[in-house]
Amino acid sequence: MHSFGYRANALLTFAVTALAFICAIASFSDKFSNQNPSVEIQILNINRFKKQSHGNDEVSLTLDIAADLESLFTWNTKQVFVFVAAEYETPKNSLNQVSLWDAIIPAKEHAKFRIQVSNKYRFIDQGHNLRGKDFNLTLHWHVMPKTGKMFADKIVMSGYSLPDAYR
């Protein structure tokens, strides 16, 4: 009845249950954090704007990104994945989302930053609709916890537009 096997089993079961419970509480505690991230993005320059040989428009641009994401970090945060996407509509597509830049923020100390970068991924349209196009720049973030539920949110900034002619 009280053999070694039984005691080991009971101990293991209890340890695993307790660990699972603690993980669940840690994940749940994320809900009570107060998040108010802020961001400002400017387009500094259109480096290149052309129609590719197979007909799709491609843009290369330089962005100035200033963001403060410190409030996203809690004790259960492993990292925050942050990216800027251009979002626009075309006659063919009701939504186009093109990621332009992204970064992994490993700790709160790096969560307030300002950088100037040209787009990391190619900004290519499906078609040739980008001349004079109005688009949104959206800062998305994806919080990866040490354990538990992941969560994501975004800030949409509108009022950006591309030039009327290729250059």
Add this chain to the structure above:
Amino acid sequence: MVLLLCCLVGMIVTSALIIWKALMCVTGSESPVVVVLSGSMEPGFKRGDILFLHMSKDPIRAGEIVVFNVDGRDIPIVHRVIKVHERENTGEVDVLTKGDNNYGDDRLLYAEGQLWLHRHHIMGRAVGFLPYVGWVTIIMTEKPIIKYILIGALGLLVITSKD
């Protein structure tokens, strides 16, 4: 005695099956839990971490971590969506993915000539995360001997236990 043992083993197996199928129903994904096998999403997901998947009718958006199958490959891949183009009238979607830790996008991983993923390639999106637990399955698939020893030991325990 033998009959009783068979019943016991049968109960364990069926209850495991019931839990798995119930998870399938709740999450709407054909495999509700996956183990991360590669380091392509480090430092977010490491080898041996477990991901919980959810498949809903919600449209796929940039930034989401999706699990997808590529034609001609057996093992599903867990990567992040970086580009989305959604059609106006049909709602069909073109998706491009990339591993956070990879230098380039996933076009090299896709089937030859394939530029985009479509809805039917995607098995689910990752919603939750549990570290390390997946090592159990990795060890068991890579060192089958351990699996047999474990099953043998458990079997022995069931047979020898008196009550």
